[in-house]
Structures are given as structure tokens and as C-alpha cells.
Amino acid sequence: MQNSVADSLLAMQGISKRFGATQALADVSFSVRGGEVMALVGENGAGKSTLMKILSGAHRPDAGAIRVAGRTFAPGSPQQARDAGVAMIYQELNLAPELSVEDNIMLGREASRFGCLLRSRQRPRVEEALELLGHGELRPDAPVRSLSVGAQQLVEIARALVHDAKVIVFDEPTSSLTGHDVEHLFTVIRRLRATGRAIVYISHFLEEVRQLCDRYTVLRDGRVAGADALEGVSESDIVSLMVGRSVEELFPTVPHAPGDVLLSLDGLCGERFPIDATLKLRRGEILGVFGLVGAGRTELLRSVFGLDAVKSGRVRVCGATFSPAPRSAIAKGLGFVSEDRKGEGLAQGRSIADNLTYSRLQPYSTMGWLRLGARRAAVQRWMTQLQVKAQSPEQDIAALSGGNQQKVAIARVLHQDAHALLLDEPTRGIDVGTKAEIYRLIGQLAAEGKAVVFVSSYCPELLAVCDRIAVMSRGRIAAIRDTNEWNEHAIMEAAIATDEATGDDDERKSA
Amino acid sequence: MNESRPETRSEYRGNLSGGSRALAENGHRTSGWQLLSTTLGPLLALCIVWLVFAFLDWTRPLGGTFAEVRSFQLIVVHTAAVAVPALGMTIIIIAGGIDLSVGAAMALAATVGAYGFLNGYPPAVAIGMCIATGLAAGVANGALISSLRVVPFIVTLGTMMVFQGVGRFLAGDTPIRPPRESFAVLDEFQAPFPTPAWQMFSPGVWVMLLLGILVSITLRYAVFGRHVFALGSNEATARLCGINVPLTRVAVYALGGLFAGIAGVYQFAALGEGNPMDGIGKELPIIAAVVVGGGSLSGGRGSVLGTLSGAAIMAVINHGCTTLNVGDMYQDILIGAIIIAAVALDQYRQRRMADK
Numbered sequence: 113m114q115n116s117v118a119d120s121l122l123a124m125q126g127i128s129k130r131f132g133a134t135q136a137l138a139d140v141s142f143s144v145r146g147g148e149v150m151a152l153v154g155e156n157g158a159g160k161s162t163l164m165k166i167l168s169g170a171h172r173p174d175a176g177a178i179r180v181a182g183r184t185f186a187p188g189s190p191q192q193a194r195d196a197g198v199a200m201i202y203q204e205l206n207l208a209p210e211l212s213v214e215d216n217i218m219l220g221r222e223a224s225r226f227g228c229l230l231r232s233r234q235r236p237r238v239e240e241a242l243e244l245l246g247h248g249e250l251r252p253d254a255p256v257r258s259l260s261v262g263a264q265q266l267v268e269i270a271r272a273l274v275h276d277a278k279v280i281v282f283d284e285p286t287s288s289l290t291g292h293d294v295e296h297l298f299t300v301i302r303r304l305r306a307t308g309r310a311i312v313y314i315s316h317f318l319e320e321v322r323q324l325c326d327r328y329t330v331l332r333d334g335r336v337a338g339a340d341a342l343e344g345v346s347e348s349d350i351v352s353l354m355v356g357r358s359v360e361e362l363f364p365t366v367p368h369a370p371g372d373v374l375l376s377l378d379g380l381c382g383e384r385f386p387i388d389a390t391l392k393l394r395r396g397e398i399l400g401v402f403g404l405v406g407a408g409r410t411e412l413l414r415s416v417f418g419l420d421a422v423k424s425g426r427v428r429v430c431g432a433t434f435s436p437a438p439r440s441a442i443a444k445g446l447g448f449v450s451e452d453r454k455g456e457g458l459a460q461g462r463s464i465a466d467n468l469t470y471s472r473l474q475p476y477s478t479m480g481w482l483r484l485g486a487r488r489a490a491v492q493r494w495m496t497q498l499q500v501k502a503q504s505p506e507q508d509i510a511a512l513s514g515g516n517q518q519k520v521a522i523a524r525v526l527h528q529d530a531h532a533l534l535l536d537e538p539t540r541g542i543d544v545g546t547k548a549e550i551y552r553l554i555g556q557l558a559a560e561g562k563a564v565v566f567v568s569s570y571c572p573e574l575l576a577v578c579d580r581i582a583v584m585s586r587g588r589i590a591a592i593r594d595t596n597e598w599n600e601h602a603i604m605e606a607a608i609a610t611d612e613a614t615g616d617d618d619e620r621k622s623a
Numbered sequence: 624m625n626e627s628r629p630e631t632r633s634e635y636r637g638n639l640s641g642g643s644r645a646l647a648e649n650g651h652r653t654s655g656w657q658l659l660s661t662t663l664g665p666l667l668a669l670c671i672v673w674l675v676f677a678f679l680d681w682t683r684p685l686g687g688t689f690a691e692v693r694s695f696q697l698i699v700v701h702t703a704a705v706a707v708p709a710l711g712m713t714i715i716i717i718a719g720g721i722d723l724s725v726g727a728a729m730a731l732a733a734t735v736g737a738y739g740f741l742n743g744y745p746p747a748v749a750i751g752m753c754i755a756t757g758l759a760a761g762v763a764n765g766a767l768i769s770s771l772r773v774v775p776f777i778v779t780l781g782t783m784m785v786f787q788g789v790g791r792f793l794a795g796d797t798p799i800r801p802p803r804e805s806f807a808v809l810d811e812f813q814a815p816f817p818t819p820a821w822q823m824f825s826p827g828v829w830v831m832l833l834l835g836i837l838v839s840i841t842l843r844y845a846v847f848g849r850h851v852f853a854l855g856s857n858e859a860t861a862r863l864c865g866i867n868v869p870l871t872r873v874a875v876y877a878l879g880g881l882f883a884g885i886a887g888v889y890q891f892a893a894l895g896e897g898n899p900m901d902g903i904g905k906e907l908p909i910i911a912a913v914v915v916g917g918g919s920l921s922g923g924r925g926s927v928l929g930t931l932s933g934a935a936i937m938a939v940i941n942h943g944c945t946t947l948n949v950g951d952m953y954q955d956i957l958i959g960a961i962i963i964a965a966v967a968l969d970q971y972r973q974r975r976m977a978d979k
Contacts, residue, residue: 457863459852466849470861470864477846481844
């Protein structure tokens with residue numbers, strides 16, 4: 113251990129941090145050598161982000177010391193941390209969309225004389241950084257907003273290089289990337305590793321960690337649960353370290369049997385996506401929908417629920433046609449859980465009680481006036497049933513963890529008495545323990561005769577939980593089959609292969 | 624679909640009743656300090672501002688008049704003139720909107736009311752015309768914002784000028800001054816020292832308190848109130864939950880207009896004339912009252928108690944500076960500084976809460 117600390121580029125030792133009553137970090141030691149990619153994994157709330165906030169200068173530790181390249185490092189602000197060579201690449205990118213690639217990369221480090229920009233001095237540095245990342249083809253004068261998310265991320269990485277970052281932290285960098293861009297990012301990170309920099313890679317996706325990283329550190333409840341080389345360690349070993357329990361409990365299932373058809377789509381077309389979507393959903397059935405980002409999964413759910421315009425086609429609930437709109441969809445027994453909890457799914461700043469009952473206040477109102485006591489009691493029951501961890505129904509939803517927020521979002525749909533649940537990425541950004549609770553809940557709902565559409569970009573959960581899986585690609589449903597006829601490879605193939613096929617089709621049409 | 628509903632629901636009941644009680648016991652745990660800093664903060668600030676002026680006045684030779692009942696009566700009358708339209712603005716701001724046309728709508732309403740009195744209509748009709756004008760202005764704002772999907776800042780900036788122009792057109796470009804005896808009912812409406820003296824405050828102040836209670840109850844206990852908060856904190860969520868967003872928005876601005884109309888009555892009662900140009904600049908103290916009272920321009924937050932306190936803080940400063948013989952310009956500087964300080968304090972608190 114002493115050894116590894118000595119030759120570490122980044123060494124954090126005995127870090128502790130307390131927020132009020134909660135011990136966020138207790139005696140955490142974390143070190144990364146140069147030329148190494150270190151995975152930092154753990155459930156939400158395990159202390160990863162607190163540790164990284166301390167590293168980035170946003171928080172000060174109560175105890176412990178940090179050394180970067182052998183020198184004591186005690187940043188008082190994110191600016192100081194950056195200057196000392198620690199760069200953070202977050203999930204949400206920090207770029208000025210109207211500025212060019214070059215301006216973004218050089219932001220704060222502009223080469224200038226007497227306040228005048230010296231573009232001629234800047235340009236080579238920008239090009240050198242992009243070249244190092246293997247993306248010399250990126251035009252420095254292109255406005256950042258015209259780039260894909262993947263390319264924007266490159267700009268941010270290039271900025272870290274220009275700022276002489278020795279330690280680069282990637283915080284969930286792939287969650288908004290498509291499969292293709294993920295591969296590119298990994299290539300870039302491997303190039304960075306080859307330059308001798310220390311890389312910290314934070315991710316929920318253990319397969320990614322396996323592919324990319326050399327060593328791992330698992331945090332659980334603010335402590336280091338384990339740290340070692342990745343070689344010879346199975347994913348389930350890591351998961352066990354993360355959750356403190358075995359993997360068998362990861363995908364709990366509840367036996368259920370499909371009944372009669374509840375929801376059917378007939379050639380449904382939206383403004384852009386979906387294209388000609390036809391499917392049937394039975395009571396007591398869990399239908400998985402897989403697709404790469406941008407394949408039209410979200411649009412499919414949104415147009416069924418009436419949040420996006422429907423151009424043509426029919427939606428039938430129990431055989432009766434209805435024209436989708438949120439109000440009538442709710443009345444017909446459809447429930448939609450948005451993939452975007454913050455932006456759409458929940459009203460941050462409002463209480464749990466409000467968020468849970470917004471879609472159905474009638475049971476507690478007479479002539480438009482609410483009986484708050486009755487509502488409070490009902491909300492309390494739902495919270496107990498779904499095991500929402502919170503102080504009271506009046507607590508601000510924003511104060512809850514992602515998993516508990518998601519439970520409230522699902523509770524709302526159940527509270528509005530939905531029979532067909534349209535769940536868009538219900539387990540995104542949620543810790544492993546809560547994921548398991550949600551899988552079990554979905555199984556229970558199916559057993560009670562509800563129909564569930566489960567959209568996800570994470571194959572293993574679909575394969576474990578669903579009865580049938582539909583794969584979408586370019587806005588079309590490429591295939592629907594029983595789950596036992598799918599495997600991860602086949603699903604990916606269906607998602608990608610038809611992608612290219614339809615692509616050719618489009619080209620032919622436009623030609 | 625319908626046949627199956629009772630079944631599943633009863634199944635749920637069964638599930639629910641079996642649940643543990645652990646959470647219920649945890650119950651409410653908002654600390655006293657938290658309550659003080661959020662809900663009661665503006666009221667606390669009001670008390671402090673008042674005490675500071677009372678103290679400064681007391682230390683003066685021949686001072687001590689600030690803490691008298693008479694000055695209190697004056698302050699509440701000034702408070703009411705701003706607080707009544709600010710109640711409407713509170714609803715609009717909670718819903719995530721803004722209404723720059725409120726001053727112009729008030730002046731237009733007062734002008735129409737004056738026109739009614741001038742033509743010898745019964746007082747109830749003239750006052751009704753005044754209030755209805757405000758309501759119509761609000762409905763127009765709401766309908767334009769909902770149908771054109773232009774941001775409220777721009778729409779109400781436009782209607783502000785439109786309302787003013789319409790008022791000048793109706794009034795023939797000169798203030799309408801009905802004869803004093805035609806509006807005798809309103810003579811005492813905003814009089815600081817009403818007769819008989821047991822009334823304590825002018826009828827206008829009592830009406831303000833009544834309206835404040837009504838709005839407060841509506842925001843807390845009405846389904847509509849919940850929808851207003853939902854719309855303001857996250858419009859996408861409101862839509863997702865099946866809330867009729869355009870209709871709610873029109874209702875919100877209609878209410879704002881209704882209060883502007885009522886405020887028009889106050890304005891007419893205070894001045895005895897209907898002048899369409901009187902609205903210029905009036906929207907700013909009204910918005911300031913809401914903001915000082917803890918309303919957030921990004922929507923979702925605001926309260927009646929806060930708004931009333933905010934309006935009162937400005938009235939106290941005005942009256943206090945007059946009592947102390949401090950010039951107008953210092954009042955302006957002080958009020959301006961308080962607006963910024965109130966919002967800065969609020970931001971600071973929000974950040975601290977987010978950090979926890």
C-alpha cells in the first residue's frame with residue numbers, strides 16, 4: 113500500500129467528510145498511478161460524488177490529505193483544482209454552445225498580448241490537443257452547438273489537455289452517448305492513459321469498467337469496500353461489494369401470466385418517430401422495448417400517451433380507439449413515467465404529496481377544494497407501500513435520492529389507477545438496491561393484471577424482467593419476440609443491423 | 624377496462640393497510656428555524672425594518688411619532704395600494720409568469736370606473752365596470768400568452784402599452800374627473816383615519832386582508848392552487864399529469880387582472896380621478912413586493928404572507944424616511960438595496976439547502 117501511494121500521481125489518504133448528521137466519507141484512501149485507469153464504483157449515495165467534489169475543490173475534507181504528483185494538494189475552489197492539474201469531465205457538459213471549438217478549448221487560457229487574442233498561438237495548441245485525442249479532423253472554428261454530444265465531450269477533454277491536467281476524472285461520461293460514441297470515447301481514454309496521465313472513471317455500467325479500467329475501488333456507505341486490480345474479478349464480485357449482498361437478489365422476478373389484450377397500437381406514426389408502430393400489449397405482461405439512443409423508444413411512449421403529436425395510426429385501449437392526449441390517456445388508464453425525472457417527470461421544489469397526486473386530486477377534493485388530511489394519509493400509505501425513504505409527505509421531492517424520486521414517480525402512476533404503465537428508463541441513475549425493488553414492483557404489478565411497457569437501453573435488465581422484448585431502430589419496431597428467443601448479442605444486432613438497412617433505404621429514396 | 628377497476632383497487636387497499644407504520648411516526652420534522660427563515664422570513668424583516676425606524680425616530684429630539692397609531696394607519700393604507708395588485712401578481716409569479724401590464728391595467732380600470740361615475744351610473748355599476756375592465760385585461764393577457772406561445776414578459780410589455788393607449792383613447796387624452804359627490808361611496812375607502820374611529824383602518828385595508836386570506840386559502844386548499852404551483856415549478860410535469868395547462872394559465876392571468884381591477888378602485892378612490900397615464904412605473908413596486916416576499920421569478924414559489932410583508936416593508940421605508948425627513952432619493956436607494964438583498968439572501972438559502 114505504502115508503495116503504491118509513493119508512485120501514485122493522485123493519492124487521497126484518510127479522507128473524511130461529514131454533512132450534519134451523515135458521515136458521507138469515513139477514512140477513504142484512493143490512489144491512482146500515472147498511466148492507469150481507475151474505476152470508482154458504488155451505489156448512489158455511497159460517497160463517490162462527495163469524494164470527487166473534494167478532489168475538485170468544491171468541498172473541503174474534514175480530515176485527510178491529498179497529493180497530486182507528489183505535492184500537497186488542498187484546493188480551495190474548483191478553479192484552484194483545475195490550475196493544479198485536476199480536470200473533471202461531467203455527464204452534463206460545460207460548454208458555451210455558441211462559441212467555436214477553439215474558443216471553448218481555450219476558455220480561461222486564451223493566448224493573448226495586451227488583451228488581444230493571439231489566435232495564431234492558440235491554434236497549434238488546439239490542434240495538438242485534438243490530434244493527441246485522435247480527432248484531428250474536428251474543425252477548430254466549428255461552433256460547438258453544431259457538434260454531436262460525443263464530439264462535444266471531446267472538446268471538453270481537449271480543454272483538460274490544454275490546461276495541463278495530470279488527473280482527469282470522467283463522471284458517468286457515457287450515459288448520454290450512443291454505442292458508437294462510447295467506443296470512440298474509450299479509444300480516447302486509452303490514448304490519454306498512454307500519455308501517463310491518471311484517469312478516474314466513474315460509471316454505473318460495470319461492463320464498461322471491465323472493458324476500460326485497470327483497477328477498481330468500490331465505495332459503500334462512505335467507506336472503501338474493496339480495491340484491487342480488475343483482472344480475474346467477476347462483475348458479480350464487484351456488485352456484491354457495492355450492495356453488500358449477492359447478485360441473485362439483483363433481478364427479482366414475480367410469477368405472472370398474460371391475459372387479454374389491453375393496449376394495441378396499429379400503424380402508429382408520430383411527427384418524426386415512431387414510424388408505423390404496431391404492437392399488442394396484454395394484461396399481466398411486461399413488454400421490454402430496447403433501442404439505441406435516438407431510436408425512437410421515448411417518442412413511441414410519448415405519442416401513445418399523447419405528449420407528442422400523432423400523425424396517423426390508431427391507439428386502442430380495451431378495443432376502443434382513443435385519440436391520445438395526456439388527460440384522456442390518464443382517464444383511459446394509461447400511466448407514463450418520464451425518463452427525465454428532473455426536467456419533466458417531477459416538479460422539483462414541490463412536496464412528495466403534490467408530486468404523487470397531481471394527476472388525480474379528485475379523491476381528496478369537493479367542489480375544487482382539497483382535504484389535505486385525507487390526502488396526506490393516502491400519500492403516507494403509498495410511501496410505506498413502495499418504501500419511499502423520506503421524512504414526511506410534505507418533504508421537497510428534490511431532497512430525495514434518485515431512487516426514491518423514481519418511486520414517487522411510479523407511485524403517481526399507480527395512484528392515478530393506471531392499468532397500462534409506460535415506463536421510460538425507470539432504472540436510469542438509480543442505485544442497484546433500488547433497481548431490484550423496482551424490478552420486483554414491476555413483477556408484482558404484472559401479477560396483479562397490469563400491463564407494463566419497460567423501455568431501457570440496458571439489455572440485462574430487459575432479459576431478466578420482461579416477457580417479450582421489442583427492439584426499435586430508426587423509429588421502427590424492428591422485431592418483437594419472446595424473451596427466451598433473444599440474447600444480448602441478438603438484441604444489439606437487431607438494433608444496429610436494421611439501422612443500417614433502413615439507412616440505405618432512406619438514401620435510395622432521397623436519391 | 625371499467626369492470627376491472629374496482630377489483631384492482633380493492634387489491635391495492637389490501638396491500639396498503641398491511642404496511643408498516645415506521646414512516647408515519649417520523650412525521651413532520653421541519654425545524655422552527657427553517658420555518659422562520661422561509662415562511663416567516665419576510666415578516667421578520669418587516670418587524671426589523673419597522674423597529675429600526677422606530678428607534679431612529681425615538682432618538683431624535685421631538686421624535687417618537689413613528690411608533691404612534693396614526694403613522695401605523697398611514698403605513699397600512701399605503702401598503703394596501705400596492706398589496707392588492709401584488710396578490711394577483713403573486714399568483715402569476717408562482718405560476719411562472721410575469722405581468723408588466725399590471726400598472727397600465729390598473730390605470731385603465733380606474734379610468735373606466737371614473738367614466739362610469741362621470742356618467743352618473745350607480746356606484747355599484749361604476750365599480751363593477753372598473754373591476755371588469757381589469758379582469759378583461761387579464762383574460763386578454765392570458766389568452767395571448769397561451770395562444771401565441773410568446774413569453775409573458777414580451778406579451779405583457781406589449782399589452783402595457785396597448786392598455787395605456789386604449790385608456791388615453793377612452794379618456795380623450797385627459798384625466799377623467801367625475802364630480803366629488805358622484806363617488807361619495809368611495810370617499811372614505813382609502814382614508815387613513817376613518818370615521819367612526821373604531822374601524823381602525825380604512826375599508827380598503829380590511830378588503831386587502833380579506834382578499835389576502837382568500838388567495839392564501841385558494842393557493843393552499845384549492846385544486847386550482849395546486850395546479851398553479853405545479854405549472855410554475857415544472858410545466859412539463861403539469862402537462863404530463865393531465866393538468867389543462869393553457870386553461871390554468873388563462874385563469875391565472877384572469878385572476879391577476881381581477882386584482883388589477885380591484886386595485887383600480889383603490890387608485891381611483893385615492894386620487895378621485897381616472898388617469899390612464901397613472902399606471903406608468905406602478906408595476907415595479909408590485910413585482911418588487913412579491914419578490915421581497917420570497918416569490919421566485921422562475922416560478923413555483925411565493926406566498927401571500929410574504930407579499931403582504933414585502934409591500935409593507937416598502938411602505939414602512941417610505942413613511943419612515945418621510946418621518947425622519949430623509950430625502951426621496953434615499954428612500955429609492957434603500958428600497959432598491961432591499962430588493963437585491965432579499966433575493967440574494969433567498970438564493971443563498973436555496974444553495975445551502977441544495978448542499979445538504
